[in-house]
Amino acid sequence: xxxxxxxxxxxxxxxxxxxxxxxxxxxxxxxxxxxxxxxxxxxxxxxxxxxxxxxxxxxxxxxxxxxxxxxxxxxxxxxxxxxxxxxxxxxxxxxxxxxxxxxxxxxxxxxxxxxxxxxxxxxxxxxxxxxxxxxxxxxxxxxxxxxxxxxxxxxxxxxxxxxxxxxxxxxxxxxxxxxxxxxxxxxxxxxxxxxxxxxxxxxxxxxxxxxxxxxxxxxxxxxxxxxxxxxxxxxxxxxxxxxxxxxxxxxxxxxxxxxxxxxxxxxxxxxxxxxxxxxxxxxxxxxxxxxxxxxxxxxxxxxxxxxxxxxxxxxxxxxxxxxxxxxxxxxxxxxxxxxxxxxxxxxxxxxxxxxxxxxxxxxxxxxxxxxxxxxxxxxxxxxxxxxxxxxxxxxxxxxxxxxxxxxxxxxxxxxxxx
Numbered sequence: 002x003x004x005x006x007x008x009x010x011x012x013x014x015x016x017x018x019x020x021x022x023x024x025x026x027x028x029x030x031x032x033x034x035x036x037x038x039x040x041x042x043x044x045x046x047x048x049x050x051x052x053x054x055x056x057x058x059x060x061x062x063x064x065x066x067x068x069x070x071x072x073x074x075x076x077x078x079x080x081x082x083x084x085x086x087x088x089x090x091x092x093x094x095x096x097x098x099x100x101x102x103x104x105x106x107x108x109x110x111x112x113x114x115x116x117x118x119x120x121x122x123x124x125x126x127x128x129x130x131x132x133x134x135x136x137x138x139x140x141x142x143x144x145x146x147x148x149x150x151x152x153x154x155x156x157x158x159x160x161x162x163x164x165x166x167x168x169x170x171x172x173x174x175x176x177x178x179x180x181x182x183x184x185x186x187x188x189x190x191x192x193x194x195x196x197x198x199x200x201x202x203x204x205x206x207x208x209x210x211x212x213x214x215x216x217x218x219x220x221x222x223x224x225x226x227x228x229x230x231x232x233x234x235x236x237x238x239x240x241x242x243x244x245x246x247x248x249x250x251x252x253x254x255x256x257x258x259x260x261x262x263x264x265x266x267x268x269x270x271x272x273x274x275x276x277x278x279x280x281x282x283x284x285x286x287x288x289x290x291x292x293x294x295x296x297x298x299x300x301x302x303x304x305x306x307x308x309x310x311x312x313x314x315x316x317x318x319x320x321x322x323x324x325x326x327x328x329x330x331x332x333x334x335x336x337x338x339x340x341x342x343x344x345x346x347x348x349x350x351x352x353x354x355x356x357x358x359x360x361x362x363x364x365x366x367x368x369x370x371x372x373x374x375x376x377x378x379x380x381x382x383x384x385x386x387x388x389x390x391x392x393x394x395x396x397x398x399x400x401x402x403x404x405x406x407x408x409x410x411x412x413x414x415x416x417x418x419x
Contacts, residue, residue, distance in 0.1 A: 007228050164261075181279065183262070294377050325353070
């Protein structure tokens with residue numbers, strides 16, 4: 002039997018094949034198909050065109066997160082369409098105001114995705130779940146409609162790049178800095194339609210939230226998916242959350258990788274992606290004044306991210322003239338932050354705390370940028386006009402760096418404040 006990578010083994014199992022190889026076209030059974038309030042209505046209309054019905058009502062998740070609570074009439078109609086569809090089709094996993102959260106933080110938290118799964122979502126950052134040892138990737142709404150009708154999806158099996166991680170991250174350096182470093186190293190198309198597979202002794206030093214962040218931004222290097230091995234950290238996260246069978250796939254020792262990239266985590270520094278691409282990374286810069294900071298999103302809105310921001314903002318004040326917006330990724334994260342006193346830290350510092358939403362990440366609401374404004378953000382994309390006016394600028398950074406920047410009113414790393 003031919004040797005396979007971790008991703009290839011998962012795809013082979015879901016295709017019912019003894020092995021698969023890079024470039025092969027397969028049809029695979031899905032464990033979950035995901036859509037949100039932007040992409041679901043398109044998929045629903047495509048499904049209705051063929052008079053289709055949802056085949057597996059327990060294998061579809063619809064999460065109202067991008068414009069929720071609804072920001073205008075159009076977004077309200079989008080959610081109404083999805084809400085009515087979920088009721089009609091008796092979708093088990095429908096998340097609306099009150100129990101919703103940002104999809105890629107919510108689904109792992111709710112135990113809907115786990116090790117060995119094959120997952121697609123009509124959202125490009127579906128690759129997040131590779132942190133748990135799953136194959137997960139984004140698709141278009143038409144593909145999602147077909148998946149809801151059949152329970153399957155077709156894939157071209159990706160080749161793989163191995164990232165061997167050694168050592169441990171220094172204080173104030175996070176998984177966000179790691180993935181920005183990688184994207185800066187290989188470029189936004191450096192892993193085009195490849196599987197980014199992370200291995201090495203350094204993996205054990207990364208928290209599960211670090212891994213979610215790294216896999217979340219695999220798509221920003223053009224990757225089909227990102228994936229980590231299933232170790233004690235991943236198993237501990239899934240315990241009492243994920244109730245289906247945990248299936249652990251390990252790459253064969255002689256699995257074929259297009260190349261290996263070795264990274265010493267201990268040598269990484271706080272890294273920022275300058276406008277207007279995630280690959281435009283720097284660890285040093287001249288003074289850059291900012292007007293807004295966003296701490297949240299499917300990339301960095303988990304409880305550990307808020308703890309990092311609170312560590313910096315405690316007993317400090319947001320600089321006059323800077324708007325600091327904190328967005329917990331889910332209701333559970335929001336409640337935990339409340340219990341730990343993090344929300345009080347944010348508010349006393351002069352920040353505002355939003356209900357869970359994607360909001361400003363995609364220029365949706367809750368923090369749109371005006372002409373010429375600069376924002377330090379823990380989100381995942383800094384494309385031209387992404388957060389608002391076409392002349393605005395986005396600087397992607399970790400929660401540590403974002404919080405420090407809110408205090409100084411300029412792009413600043415956390416150690417400067419200590």
